[in-house]
Amino acid sequence: MxxxxxxxxxxxxxxxxxxxxxxxxxLNVTLSGASPANFENRLSDTSIEVTRFVLTSTGASVDCxxxxxxxxxxxxxxxxxxxxxxxxDANGNSSFEAGEEIGVGQxxxxxxxxxxxxxxxxxxxSSRLMQVIVNTGANVASYGDGFRFSIAAAGDITLANPGxxxxxxxxxxxxxxxxxxxxxxxxxxxxxxxxxxxxVARGSTNVAGAHFRLDCLAAVIPGxxxxxxxxxxxxxxxxxxxxxxxxxxxxxxxxxxxxAAFEPNTQDPLIQARTSADVAxxxxxxxxxxxxxxxxxxxxxxxxxxxxxxxxxxxxxxxxTADAVVEVLxxxxxxxxxxGASGDFLTTAITSxxxxxxxxSGSGGGxxxxxxxxxxxxxxxxxxxPTGSWAPGMLLCMLAAGFxxxxxxxxxxxxx
Numbered sequence: 001m002x003x004x005x006x007x008x009x010x011x012x013x014x015x016x017x018x019x020x021x022x023x024x025x026x027l028n029v030t031l032s033g034a035s036p037a038n039f040e041n042r043l044s045d046t047s048i049e050v051t052r053f054v055l056t057s058t059g060a061s062v063d064c065x066x067x068x069x070x071x072x073x074x075x076x077x078x079x080x081x082x083x084x085x086x087x088x089d090a091n092g093n094s095s096f097e098a099g100e101e102i103g104v105g106q107x108x109x110x111x112x113x114x115x116x117x118x119x120x121x122x123x124x125x126s127s128r129l130m131q132v133i134v135n136t137g138a139n140v141a142s143y144g145d146g147f148r149f150s151i152a153a154a155g156d157i158t159l160a161n162p163g164x165x166x167x168x169x170x171x172x173x174x175x176x177x178x179x180x181x182x183x184x185x186x187x188x189x190x191x192x193x194x195x196x197x198x199x200v201a202r203g204s205t206n207v208a209g210a211h212f213r214l215d216c217l218a219a220v221i222p223g224x225x226x227x228x229x230x231x232x233x234x235x236x237x238x239x240x241x242x243x244x245x246x247x248x249x250x251x252x253x254x255x256x257x258x259x260a261a262f263e264p265n266t267q268d269p270l271i272q273a274r275t276s277a278d279v280a281x282x283x284x285x286x287x288x289x290x291x292x293x294x295x296x297x298x299x300x301x302x303x304x305x306x307x308x309x310x311x312x313x314x315x316x317x318x319x320x321t322a323d324a325v326v327e328v329l330x331x332x333x334x335x336x337x338x339x340g341a342s343g344d345f346l347t348t349a350i351t352s353x354x355x356x357x358x359x360x361s362g363s364g365g366g367x368x369x370x371x372x373x374x375x376x377x378x379x380x381x382x383x384x385x386p387t388g389s390w391a392p393g394m395l396l397c398m399l400a401a402g403f404x405x406x407x408x409x410x411x412x413x414x415x416x
Contacts, residue, residue, distance in 0.1 A: 144342025
């Protein structure tokens with residue numbers, strides 16, 4: 001009897017020891033510090049890493065049989081992603097090989113917000129990485145939508161021994177946002193904008209209205225932004241009074257050769273000119289004139305590739321009918337790429353560029369085609385106005401010549 005009791009006691013202790021050992025096996029899920037930051041990505045990319053998780057086992061190794069990945073915006077996710085794949089770094093070398101994929105890649109169906117990846121993997125008493133990668137689709141309906149991938153709950157890790165092993169962590173453990181776009185650009189002030197208001201004469205042509213740049217941001221791995229293919233540029237002209245619109249003869253868009261000087265029709269080629277005859281492209285509402293540059297002249301421009309910058313000038317020409325006050329503004333929202341506002345995204349770092357206020361006056365400074373010649377000469381010369389202000393200078397020159405001639409006749413032997 002004693003021997004049987006002793007054996008039973010040993011068996012009970014062994015069972016308790018085994019149970020306590022198994023119960024000590026826990027799996028903790030956290031987000032990897034190497035998980036990609038928020039980024040933008042174009043359509044039709046493959047193997048884009050969107051999230052990395054860290055799986056840490058304590059007490060003993062934990063055997064798993066499946067993992068569920070949750071994602072936001074399931075309605076548009078089926079347009080955005082043609083495949084979602086999950087890899088587990090089984091050998092702990094911090095890379096992901098083809099043989100380490102869990103299950104088979106799947107595509108969202110537009111209804112469910114989860115995908116189940118069935119495949120056995122074991123987490124030893126240390127940390128291992130899990131990677132989620134995606135392929136993006138070719139449907140622009142997904143432009144502008146943000147998506148996040150996560151392990152939403154402890155139950156998203158399916159355990160082989162759920163009675164003894166457990167999963168812990170602060171859930172959901174979610175990665176950063178991925179937004180599908182074609183390009184991202186900054187609107188920047190050009191280096192040729194006047195620093196202060198100026199006055200030009202009536203009839204001045206191609207006055208420098210505004211100088212601006214478009215900086216198409218470089219791709220940041222794993223983002224593969226393409227570039228900005230311009231569709232239209234809309235500018236606003238703030239007027240001193242609604243009637244001032246009648247003084248504006250034309251508004252023109254010019255390219256720029258990056259020398260900070262406005263050289264219309266020479267170094268800076270004309271892209272498109274608009275006048276009041278351009279229906280729907282020239283609109284006056286109160287004290288604001290809106291001008292749209294678009295069509296073949298703009299769409300034919302070479303795309304602004306990712307990581308490059310292009311600059312433009314807005315030139316304003318005035319007739320000689322009256323005085324006026326105008327300020328040219330280029331707004332971020334007025335610049336559209338071929339893929340639209342969501343696909344070709346303009347950041348909010350700068351919302352608008354102003355070329356400063358222009359006053360048109362009957363007695364103003366020099367005009368003429370030459371852009372920045374609408375201010376006094378930088379070489380110190382006189383300003384010549386087309387309104388007749390040359391007459392006093394000419395009269396002084398004639399009087400001086402007459403005085404010299406009379407003095408010469410009265411002193412015939414003089415050598416001076």
